Amino acid sequence: MINPAEFDVPREYQPMSGLDEYLIHNNSLPIRAMVTSDPRAFERTWFSSVDRDGELLIVVGLGFYPNLDAADAFAIVNHRGRHTTVRGQRRLGANRLDMRIGPIALEVVVPFRQWRLSLDPNEYGTGFQIDWFDSKLPVFRDGGTAIRGLATLSPSAGYESFGYQRGWVEVDGVRTEITPDRFRGSRDHHWGVRENVGGPSLRPGPLAGHAYSGEFVEFDEFALFARGIYFNRGDGRQGSSLRRASRRLRFEPETNFVLSGEVDLEFESGVTKRLTFNRMGNQIAFLRCGMYGGFGGRGGTPDGDIWHGQFAGGDEVVVTGETYDVNDSAVRRRLAGLDDCVARFECEGEIAYGIVESVHPYSYEAAREGRAGLALLG
Numbered sequence: 132m133i134n135p136a137e138f139d140v141p142r143e144y145q146p147m148s149g150l151d152e153y154l155i156h157n158n159s160l161p162i163r164a165m166v167t168s169d170p171r172a173f174e175r176t177w178f179s180s181v182d183r184d185g186e187l188l189i190v191v192g193l194g195f196y197p198n199l200d201a202a203d204a205f206a207i208v209n210h211r212g213r214h215t216t217v218r219g220q221r222r223l224g225a226n227r228l229d230m231r232i233g234p235i236a237l238e239v240v241v242p243f244r245q246w247r248l249s250l251d252p253n254e255y256g257t258g259f260q261i262d263w264f265d266s267k268l269p270v271f272r273d274g275g276t277a278i279r280g281l282a283t284l285s286p287s288a289g290y291e292s293f294g295y296q297r298g299w300v301e302v303d304g305v306r307t308e309i310t311p312d313r314f315r316g317s318r319d320h321h322w323g324v325r326e327n328v329g330g331p332s333l334r335p336g337p338l339a340g341h342a343y344s345g346e347f348v349e350f351d352e353f354a355l356f357a358r359g360i361y362f363n364r365g366d367g368r369q370g371s372s373l374r375r376a377s378r379r380l381r382f383e384p385e386t387n388f389v390l391s392g393e394v395d396l397e398f399e400s401g402v403t404k405r406l407t408f409n410r411m412g413n414q415i416a417f418l419r420c421g422m423y424g425g426f427g428g429r430g431g432t433p434d435g436d437i438w439h440g441q442f443a444g445g446d447e448v449v450v451t452g453e454t455y456d457v458n459d460s461a462v463r464r465r466l467a468g469l470d471d472c473v474a475r476f477e478c479e480g481e482i483a484y485g486i487v488e489s490v491h492p493y494s495y496e497a498a499r500e501g502r503a504g505l506a507l508l509g
Contacts (some may be wrong), residue, residue: 143365182484215256219438234277267354268364270387292361293361343494382507417463424438
C-alpha cells in the first residue's frame with residue numbers, strides 16, 4: 132500500500148521526492164514532462180548483494196521502455212559458481228507502478244529506506260525474498276554531476292546508493308539466510324536514453340562502449356560507485372564525483388578476466404585514498420544473461436540474443452532462463468561482456484566486500500595499451 136506521507140522525504144534528498152523511487156520518469160529530470168520520442172528511452176533500477184564469504188552473489192534488475200511498450204526484469208544468483216538467471220518480459224501497459232514481471236517482483240516499502248526484492252518459485256530452481264535497506268545517502272546526478280537544484284536535459288540521469296540486506300535465497304532446495312552482518316550491496320536507478328535498448332536495429336551508429344565501469348564498494352564512512360562518492364545518511368555531507376582515478380589491474384591468463392588491482396582515488400576535496408582488491412573465486416554476474424549489450428559483436432543473451440526492451444510478444448508474460456557452471460573457464464569466455472565480479476577490498480586497513488564491474492576482455496586490452504586510466508599491474 133502506498134503511503135502518500137512518505138513522499139515528503141528529508142531536505143537532504145532534494146531535488147528528489149519519494150516518488151522518484153518509482154519507475155515513472157520520462158526524461159533526465161526528476162518527474163517533469165515527456166520530452167523525447169526516441170524508442171531507446173528507458174528507466175531501470177538495479178540491485179546487487181554480496182556475502183563476505185565469496186559464496187553467494189545476487190543481482191536483480193527491472194527496466195521500463197515507454198516508447199516500446201516493453202518491460203523486462205532479470206534475477207541472477209551465483210552460488211559457488213552455479214550461475215542461474217531468470218528473466219521476465221511483458222508489455223509495459225499503462226500502470227508504471229506495477230513492478231512485477233512473471234516471478235520477479237520489486238516493491239518500494241519506504242522510499243529511500245527499504246525495498247523488497249522477490250523471485251517466486253520457477254522452473255530454474257532458484258528463489259529469494261530480500262529486504263534491502265539503504266545506508267548511504269543517494270544524490271541525484273545529471274550527466275554524472277551531483278547537484279542540489281534543477282538540472283538540464285542529458286542522455287541519462289539518476290542516483291546510486293548502498294545498503295545491507297535481510298532475507299533468504301534458495302538454490303535447488305537449499306536455503307541460505309541473508310543477514311546484515313554478512314551481506315552488503317549497491318543499487319542504482321537511472322532514466323533517459325540508452326543506446327543498447329531494443330537491440331542493434333535501433334542503434335544509430337557504432338556502439339560507444341567503455342572498457343571498465345569501476346568499483347562499487349561501501350566502507351564505514353564513504354562508498355564508491357564508479358566515479359561517485361557517497362556518505363552516510365545524516366552525515367551532513369552531500370555526495371560528489373571523483374576528481375580523478377587511476378587503476379593498475381592484474382588479469383587471469385586463461386581468460387583475461389580481471390583478477391586484482393590497485394586504485395588511486397582523488398576526491399574533489401583533494402583527499403586521496405588507495406584501494407586494493409582481489410576477486411573472490413568465480414562469483415561473477417554475467418550481465419549479458421540479464422539482457423545487457425556487449426561490445427565487439429557480443430551482446431544480448433548468450434543463448435537467444437535477447438536485449439533490453441526487445442519484447443515482441445502479446446499480452447502474456449514470457450519467462451526464460453538458464454544455468455551455467457562459470458567455474459569452467461571456457462564458459463566464462465563465452466559469457467563475457469559487462470560483468471560484475473565480487474571482490475574483497477581494503478582501504479587504509481578497513482576491509483569491505485563489493486563489486487568490480489569490467490567489460491571483458493576489453494578491460495585487459497585497455498590496460499595493456501594504457502588507455503581509459505588503466506594500466507597493467509606487474
